[in-house]
Amino acid sequence: MNSYEIVRQIGEGAFGKAFLVRDKHGGGDGRCVVKHINLAKMSAREREASRKEVMLLSKMKHPNIVAFFRSFQEKNSLYIVMEYCDGGDLMKRINMQRGVPFTEEQVLDWFVQICLGLKHIHDRKILHRDIKTQNIFLTSGGMKAKLGDFGIARMLNNTMELARTCVGTPYYLSPEICESRPYNNKTCVHEFEGSSLRQLVGKICRGRYNPVSSCYSYDLRLLLTQLFKVSPRDRPSVSSVLKRPFLEKRISRHLEPQVRSSHTESLNKQSCPTRPGAAHTPGNMEHTT
Structure with a gap:
């Protein structure tokens, strides 16, 4: 030192x-x-x-x-x-808003960047397992978002392996973790609230959350309803999320040409969004774990 x-x-x-x-x-x-x-x-x-x-x-x-x-x-x-990320974490930034909603422009910019970082680790068969606002860090005056704190990350030995250890933060646990079922790459965001852990787990497993404000676009609200699906098979992969036109057009803002070229090549190798009933693998990783 x-x-x-x-x-x-x-x-x-x-x-x-x-x-x-x-x-x-x-x-x-x-x-x-x-x-x-x-x-x-x-x-x-x-x-x-x-x-x-x-x-x-x-x-x-x-x-x-x-x-x-x-x-x-x-x-x-x-x-x-x-x-060192001089903008602090996203939780700190949210608290600074004191309940005032972020603009959709800001939400989508952060969301696309988080998805890009997530796709990078999923392509390498790694699960983060504790994605939450405290583990998303900001730089460049709050414009750039970075995924951090891999303290409980898990590397899968093969593309069909499922993680079984119950880890993470209660507000962000997915239904399959709450029910002690094997999982690969899913967790929920802080739309779920409860006065006790039991009540919180119940809401997560039933997929009950506060409706998203109508100040946001239909595309964004539709995406969130799909990401909060109780069954992991019904949730879109991070690759399919990034292919949605209202998000895809933002990617060029956040990646240098060389990195963008590598990302595009990787995205093109991904299969189409997984149909209901098909098995998910780390090569087709979901939204947030």
């Missing part, structure tokens, strides 16, 4: 802390985030999970994913150095 000057602590978890630091030898302002993980407090299985997190992060190179710079170990501590 001698190469970094700690500016302040910005997070804390069961096994470590996250710090905003300044790289003493870096260019520009040199700010980045260092995640410090105390390996001494972990079981052998947990230490292995931390090493896998580093491996996953090193594979994630995309403009809509928080960048991984390096990792190193000192004694019983593992350090992961990542990009």
